[in-house]
Amino acid sequence: MVSVKYENIGVAYGDFIVVENFNLEIPHGTITTLLGPSGCGKTTVLRALAGFVEPFEGNVFIGDDNVTLLPPQKRNTAMIFQNYALWPHLTIFKNVEYGLKLRENEELAALKSPWYSRFLWVTKPYYFFLGKTHNKTIEYLEEAKEEYCSKNGGVFTGLKWYTFIGFRWLKALSKGIDHYVREKKEKIDPKWTYRREKVFEALRLVHLEDQAFKNPTQLSGGQQQRIALSRSLVVEPDVLLCDEPLSNLDAKLRKELRTEIRSIIKSIGMTTVYVTHDQTEALAISDRIAVFNIGFIEQYGTPTEVFTDPHTLFVGQFIGVSSTLVGKIIKPNTVQLAGGELINLKVKTDIPIGEEVSLVIRPENVNLTTKSDSPIEIEVNTIEYLGTEVKMTGKLKDDTILLLDVVEQAEEYAKIKVGTKLKSYIDSAEIFVFVGDKRIY
Numbered sequence: 198m199v200s201v202k203y204e205n206i207g208v209a210y211g212d213f214i215v216v217e218n219f220n221l222e223i224p225h226g227t228i229t230t231l232l233g234p235s236g237c238g239k240t241t242v243l244r245a246l247a248g249f250v251e252p253f254e255g256n257v258f259i260g261d262d263n264v265t266l267l268p269p270q271k272r273n274t275a276m277i278f279q280n281y282a283l284w285p286h287l288t289i290f291k292n293v294e295y296g297l298k299l300r301e302n303e304e305l306a307a308l309k310s311p312w313y314s315r316f317l318w319v320t321k322p323y324y325f326f327l328g329k330t331h332n333k334t335i336e337y338l339e340e341a342k343e344e345y346c347s348k349n350g351g352v353f354t355g356l357k358w359y360t361f362i363g364f365r366w367l368k369a370l371s372k373g374i375d376h377y378v379r380e381k382k383e384k385i386d387p388k389w390t391y392r393r394e395k396v397f398e399a400l401r402l403v404h405l406e407d408q409a410f411k412n413p414t415q416l417s418g419g420q421q422q423r424i425a426l427s428r429s430l431v432v433e434p435d436v437l438l439c440d441e442p443l444s445n446l447d448a449k450l451r452k453e454l455r456t457e458i459r460s461i462i463k464s465i466g467m468t469t470v471y472v473t474h475d476q477t478e479a480l481a482i483s484d485r486i487a488v489f490n491i492g493f494i495e496q497y498g499t500p501t502e503v504f505t506d507p508h509t510l511f512v513g514q515f516i517g518v519s520s521t522l523v524g525k526i527i528k529p530n531t532v533q534l535a536g537g538e539l540i541n542l543k544v545k546t547d548i549p550i551g552e553e554v555s556l557v558i559r560p561e562n563v564n565l566t567t568k569s570d571s572p573i574e575i576e577v578n579t580i581e582y583l584g585t586e587v588k589m590t591g592k593l594k595d596d597t598i599l600l601l602d603v604v605e606q607a608e609e610y611a612k613i614k615v616g617t618k619l620k621s622y623i624d625s626a627e628i629f630v631f632v633g634d635k636r637i638y
């Protein structure tokens with residue numbers, strides 16, 4: 198079942214056409230990522246779905262509904278932005294509640310408040326004070342009771358007894374006021390309890406129910422983005438739109454949060470369109486990835502498909518870390534690089550002799566060796582020891598850079614000096630071969 202469909206859409210800003218004849222189908226319940234370099238048009242495509250830009254041609258469908266000309270508020274979508282877009286002066290509860298309120302606005306406007314609603318603020322200071330001191334009061338009472346009993350052999354009378362009773366009375370009063378406020382609020386706004394439950398349900402999803410009455414500025418960036426997620430989920434949109442939601446966070450938090458966001462979204466099965474230029478994030482979070490080049494999709498598939506089977510040179514270079522070596526076919530299964538090194542391919546190609554090819558090679562498929570028949574000499578250019586592995590770059594004869602990940606004997610290789618000459622071997626089964634932009638093997 199398709200949840201979102203772009204059908205031949207074209208979007209332009211003035212005379213500048215960003216996408217034309219653009220087609221994409223997003224299956225229901227999937228997290229689909231629009232991945233591509235900066236400026237390629239992924240945000241524009243997302244905005245066309247939200248209704249923030251209007252296509253000059255084509256149609257956008259959400260489910261079976263053609264929403265192309267609907268204004269944003271009439272589409273059941275919710276969006277998470279890079280900068281969280283939270284109200285700093287409202288509590289987290291109110292931030293999350295805001296979307297629900299907006300949707301109920303027309304209904305609420307029709308409700309007439311009773312006369313006493315304007316005096317309800319009088320109860321607020323009591324409610325605020327007693328609510329805040331409640332836990333402390335109980336703690337104090339328990340301590341006082343224990344201390345008193347231990348000194349007086351379990352007899353519980355005197356001043357502290359009165360204190361105890363006094364506080365119990367305050368507690369009862371606090372509960373009473375709480376009850377009163379709720380009852381009155383219900384009368385003024387019958388959806389108040391419903392909204393309260395919905396908001397807490399959404400906050401529980403992101404594990405922030407305990408922080409509901411803090412202000413967003415009192416929380417970390419990661420927590421603020423979780424509030425934004427909660428605020429989007431609370432309105433139960435047909436499609437959740439995420440525009441680079443993790444870009445403002447540091448690397449560690451980004452990694453943690455992407456796992457968390459994926460598990461939350463998957464747990465409720467919401468169709469999600471996610472925009473990022475970070476390919477690692479896209480691989481980790483998505484069910485499907487649309488790899489964008491300037492204004493069009495190069496490849497659309499699962500993370501494994503785009504990683505292990507890139508159809509074009511652009512995708513091969515963009516997804517994963519890789520080196521690109523350019524050479525000429527000199528035998529059906531041999532490529533000669535510009536510096537004269539020979540690289541064996543796994544299969545005999547039918548690419549004409551003399552044709553120029555690009556070889557895309559991932560660093561994990563380059564090994565340092567002393568045994569290979571056809572080693573490639575590299576001159577160590579940079580070296581980074583990362584604990585479990587060494588990330589190295591080596592120069593070939595024509596100064597092309599080859600990336601290597603050394604996992605075995607990482608500590609030994611970490612001591613190697615820049616400029617050292619080493620022999621390397623490329624696993625021929627793992628080389629992607631391109632003629633022009635098209636993958637051949």
Ligand code: ATP
Nearest residue numbers: 210213215233234235236237238239240241242474
């Ligand atoms: P990024 O990752 O940097 O946000 P993107 O892939 O999301 O990039 P878009 O924001 O969709 O790219 O922009 C696509 C092109 O449209 C860019 O060349 C950009 O300069 C241009 N563009 C975006 N918004 C506007 C606008 N409001 N007016 C004019 N041109 C715009």
